[in-house]
Amino acid sequence: MKDILSLIKNSGLRYDSDGDAKNFSGYKGGGKLKYIVYPETLEDLEKISGIVRRSGVPFYVLGGGFNTLIKDGGYFGLTISTKRLKGISAKGNTLICGGGEFLPKAAAFAAKSGLGGLEALGGIPSTIGGAVYMNAGAFGSQTADTLLWADCFDINEGVSIRLSKEEIPFAYRNSGGVFDGKIIYSAAFGLSESTGAAQKTEAYIKERLDNQPREPSLGCAFKNPDLYPAGYLIDSVGLKGFRHGGAAISEKHANFIVNTGEGTASDYFWLMDLAKAMVYGEYMIELQPEIKIIGQ
Numbered sequence: 001m002k003d004i005l006s007l008i009k010n011s012g013l014r015y016d017s018d019g020d021a022k023n024f025s026g027y028k029g030g031g032k033l034k035y036i037v038y039p040e041t042l043e044d045l046e047k048i049s050g051i052v053r054r055s056g057v058p059f060y061v062l063g064g065g066f067n068t069l070i071k072d073g074g075y076f077g078l079t080i081s082t083k084r085l086k087g088i089s090a091k092g093n094t095l096i097c098g099g100g101e102f103l104p105k106a107a108a109f110a111a112k113s114g115l116g117g118l119e120a121l122g123g124i125p126s127t128i129g130g131a132v133y134m135n136a137g138a139f140g141s142q143t144a145d146t147l148l149w150a151d152c153f154d155i156n157e158g159v160s161i162r163l164s165k166e167e168i169p170f171a172y173r174n175s176g177g178v179f180d181g182k183i184i185y186s187a188a189f190g191l192s193e194s195t196g197a198a199q200k201t202e203a204y205i206k207e208r209l210d211n212q213p214r215e216p217s218l219g220c221a222f223k224n225p226d227l228y229p230a231g232y233l234i235d236s237v238g239l240k241g242f243r244h245g246g247a248a249i250s251e252k253h254a255n256f257i258v259n260t261g262e263g264t265a266s267d268y269f270w271l272m273d274l275a276k277a278m279v280y281g282e283y284m285i286e287l288q289p290e291i292k293i294i295g296q
């Protein structure tokens, strides 16, 4: 593997090294990101593709990190942060957003432009790319509902591709792997005219604030199994409020593992393992993680 840092430096890309989890993961705990690049343009994405192909370095596309846990040993691959892939505009009823735009900002922009369709998603901490990749959803709505297309750049092949909604095998909290190895740099949503979108968005946000913890977390640690919500199962085995190290199973919502101060990724895993074991012991249901894990 070629010296990554010198390849990055020679490329002229914006970069950072040894990024702290406090700034890159919603949990605000875990290890460091060794190399981070911040593409802004398609030309930057081509440069990153060149670095990856020349060096063979593994890479991870990081949006807001609200669903990403970095193991305590850190991630030594190349982190491609979407932070600088910005821009929101509306053309008629179509909303076009940069992959790194914050979903709540896009929903607020849509509402202000008299467009409805994103209200229920307006409080989800996510970038646009993260929401498309995860098919993020709430209150019975999901990202796939209004998505028209996603423009992405295939890092391994060095080409840009537009995928229409019909070409993306969306399912519960996933997009079927079609974006693996790719970076979503822009997405378009088909919305409808609405006068009450701003009020509706506010109401959804209020409901979330009333029912979700405020401490740093990654949202739901586990996917909801078919029969019961994971939070209900974890609560029913008596784990609400259970602490380990600097992490705890939230008192407010048992599917949230929160950082109570100095929580490590190991603390998070310890509580995940406990919840999995106890729920399996009681119900013979195997909880599956919803979060993404990187590092060593």
Ligand SMILES: Cc1cc2nc3c(=O)[nH]c(=O)nc-3n(C[C@H](O)[C@H](O)[C@H](O)COP(=O)(O)OP(=O)(O)OC[C@H]3O[C@@H](n4cnc5c(N)ncnc54)[C@H](O)[C@@H]3O)c2cc1C
Pocket (backbone or CB within 6 Å): 026, 060, 061, 062, 063, 064, 065, 066, 067, 068, 082, 099, 100, 124, 125, 126, 127, 128, 129, 130, 131, 132, 133, 134, 135, 136, 137, 138, 173, 179, 182, 183, 184, 185, 212, 217, 218, 219, 220, 292
């Ligand atoms: C307090 C709280 C509440 C939450 N509530 C909800 C909720 O109600 N509903 C819900 O669905 N989720 C919820 N979540 C989880 C999280 O908000 C979503 O999973 C969100 O979509 C993650 O977006 P992100 O940009 O932070 O993604 P990241 O954590 O950065 O990445 C998640 C995955 O998406 C990929 N990815 C990110 N950006 C791109 C891109 N541009 N191109 C290609 N791949 C990309 C990453 O590689 C990774 O595999 C919550 C989280 C928190 C902390």
